[in-house]
Amino acid sequence: MNRIKCECGHVNPEGTVLCEACGKPVEGNQHIDGNEKDKLLNMRYEGSARRSKTYNRNLVDKTWNFFSSVKVGVWLIVITLIASSLGTIFPQEMYIPPGADPATHYEEQYGLAGQIYYQLGFHNLYSSLWYMLLIALIGVSLVICSIDRVVPLHRALKKQKPKRHHTFLKRQRLFSQTEGDVDIEKFISRLKKQRYRVTRQDDSILAEKGRFSRWGPYVNHIGLIIFLLGALLRFIPAMYVDDFVWVREGETVVIPSTHGEYYVKNKNFILETYNEKENERFQAALQQEAAPVPSNYQTNAVIYKRTDPRVVGAEPELEPINEAEIRVNEPAKFNGFALYQSSFQQNEFTKMSFKLHETGNEEKVLGEFTIDLTSPKTEYELDSGARVVIDQYYPEYYLDNGEPRSKSKYPKNPAFVFYVYPPGEEKPEISFAGIGMNIDATGENDYKLNLAGFDTRDVTGLTVKKDYTLPFLGIGGLIFMIGVIQGMYWNHRRIWLQKSKDKVWIAGHTNKNWYGIKRDIEKVIEGTGIEMPEDQQQLKG
Template identity: 25%
Template sequence: MAVNPSFLTRLSSWGRVPQVYLRRELLPVLSDLRLAIALLLAIAVFSIAGTVVEQGQSAAFYQANYPEHPALFGFLTWKVLLILGLDHVYRTWWYLGLLILFGSSLTACTFTRQLPALRWFSRTSRKFYNQPRQFQKFALSAEFSQTSLDDVWPLLEQKRYTLFRQDDALYARKGIVGRIGPIVVHASMLLILVGAIVGALTGFIGQEMIPSGQTFQVKNIVDAGPFAASQIPKDWAVKVNRFWIDYTPEGAIDQFYSDMSVLDSEGKEVKRKTIHVNEPLRYHGVTMYQADWGISAVQVRINKSPIFQLPMAQLDTGGKGGRIWGTWIPTKPDLSAGVSIIAKDLQGMLLIYDTSGKLISTVRAGMSTPVNGVTLAVKELIGSTGLQIKADPSIPIVYAGFGLLMLGVMMSYVSHSQIWALQKDGNLYIGGLTNRAQVTFEREMLEILDKLEAQTHDTAVAVTA
């Protein structure tokens, strides 16, 4: 079957339309510096919002702290906050979209502006000037009548220039790393953006309040990316061997500690560490931080009964008086009478109240007191450790990006200096420029010109003699 050649021509032209549109329309927009600055500012604003607004809290938390009446700033209520996703800014589709768009802008700028400029510097055929008028554009240039390229060459070599020669034209440069630096900066920013996206998609944050002596697996996930399931540990658990608090002589908390063991699927200890604030436990990409503490239970004895343990719950103080924990202890077998016991820390005094709310006694752990006709002995307060658990596979990527960013910034501070020379019609033309450290380059250039002028003078004296 014969095919119409004009049809094939149209078909091939249609295939080129997206490429032409991408090259002529989309790439200039993406590589526009104004767009990159606008995207960077937007990312900065929403990142600040994600820092100011508490992330990953419950709906009740936001209802309590961002009520509808009165609304914060007149519009920011808990409903607006949840609808916009400000409770998990870094995992919202629009924040990830900003990161992707900014990364596309950096990529477009790199390939349309910086890499072509670098390719230009790699082609020596384009670096030579062959006309004297080309030296008029330099702020630093000179013309000599009795000097040749052979006189210029050793002077530039002494200044550690890389030299190229083509017939009667010479090109010298140094500090090319300064032109590569911005490309490295762009690459590092792209790496950081990739890390941020990977972290948002695969990382998770969990919180656990574990009594001393208990074993747990990570269950209470408060914030997680859509692909974070593979990061949540399932084949190992953690045992809190002991939790304790160090206090200052004034009674304030100095530091709290958790002695923790990582157990494999068979219950065998594979790692043990005592953690405290700013000293976490890390295992298989999961980091456990010491973040909080509480009182989980109290062990008591009534007269000569066996020791029994009662859970303690944190009481609502209405934001006054700090944190306190309490429980009810029966003093009769039929539970018809009892007392309430209140504690505010693991070392302080415990307050005992009757059913009418009257303070009837005080006691410390390890001591006993008579109440309601019985002897109540408090054996021990059981503390609980509050852990913040995180997994973020992007951390090595982000760290590598920041390392590369620092390297790129240092490279960018290297001055890229260029000097051209041309010998034509018995005269030598020389000129140069640099992209930074202008004063240093001017001194270097003037020193070279002075030496050339001195050589010219010596040659004239020799000819006269």
């Protein structure tokens, strides 16, 4: 390692652009920050040695230096942005209709572009391996870039001396030379009034304020890293659960993602709508809506804990632990979990009643029976001695190439094939009956089954949530904001003054808000005889 000794006596690490102590440009290193002779100095990172730009010995160093490059970091972010936007061209897999096969769905819906989209894996972009890796690499770049810059910057700011090399001063953006006598004591007292910290070394003065603003970006990065860690913790089920369960009224089901430990019962699902008479305030708005406007979605639920040793599937012994009214934004909570009201289905059939009568004469009734659609009996005996046997039951009836089938196990469109045995008869008549359907297959039936009534129930959809990562996200976000404020609302301003026999040099630098530092300088040199520095960048530009 070649250390560079400056003429001021300070020994700088290799790669230093501007001497840490006096600011003299180190010969041979000016290309690093693009400093050209006679032009203004690039004050980025105080011209300190970013190690990444110097050593490249072994694999560890090479990897380190790769990630330490801001250019690499920016490219990673650009690539991620482009990739993220590509993922929004067509819907992601989780948003295509349930039951659709993604392998064919994208091609059918969007043609060739859709097929390419699917085959390149964009249909599942945000959880794909390479997308995750991109995000991870940004995180790595963030950490290494920060370490590699905050350490030398801190050292350079700590080691700076009031006495600066003349080229350093001359090549600052704000600079002036005053010939003749000036009132230095007045200058210093004015600086202190402006809350500058003043250090003096012989005839050199350094006035500085707002240095802590320089740490803003690094504080900001620490916040981001905590935020990313919080996001990582979401992969641990103990920290984060996001699941969903449908519960039918009257049913008790296991709550998913609780290892079968908790059960929930839906006692009642309530959907209330605004009433024009009760809510006169909203009358005008309500009249504009064609459909009723819901005012409340609510599930009256009981949460149970399983008390017997758990064998999945076996009948559980349950103990109620919480009876709750779950409304939107008012979840039921238990043991770190929360159940949120998030969906519903109305009017699923639970019971159907049929009336058997003579064909063409509805007055001649042979009896009535009710089918419990979740556990129908195979045979129903009527008062008149007639028997009705269920031959086939289709909970969600549809015709599949002319053949009756059920789409699911839920009685959303129940239909039956009945064998009707009239009193004393051994040969049945075949009837097909469902919602809005009553088909006599042979056309010779003497008896007909008519739908006499039905019961329905609602289904509630509850989101199961557990999230212990929120504190990380919150604290990360807070630190992020503190860093932003720190870097945005404070400026690091420095004013140097150097007096030689017959001349006084003054130079100024700030990391932002040049107008502000000019006003500061105007105030502090008033009446001291010092000439107002010129903005050398404006002069040239």
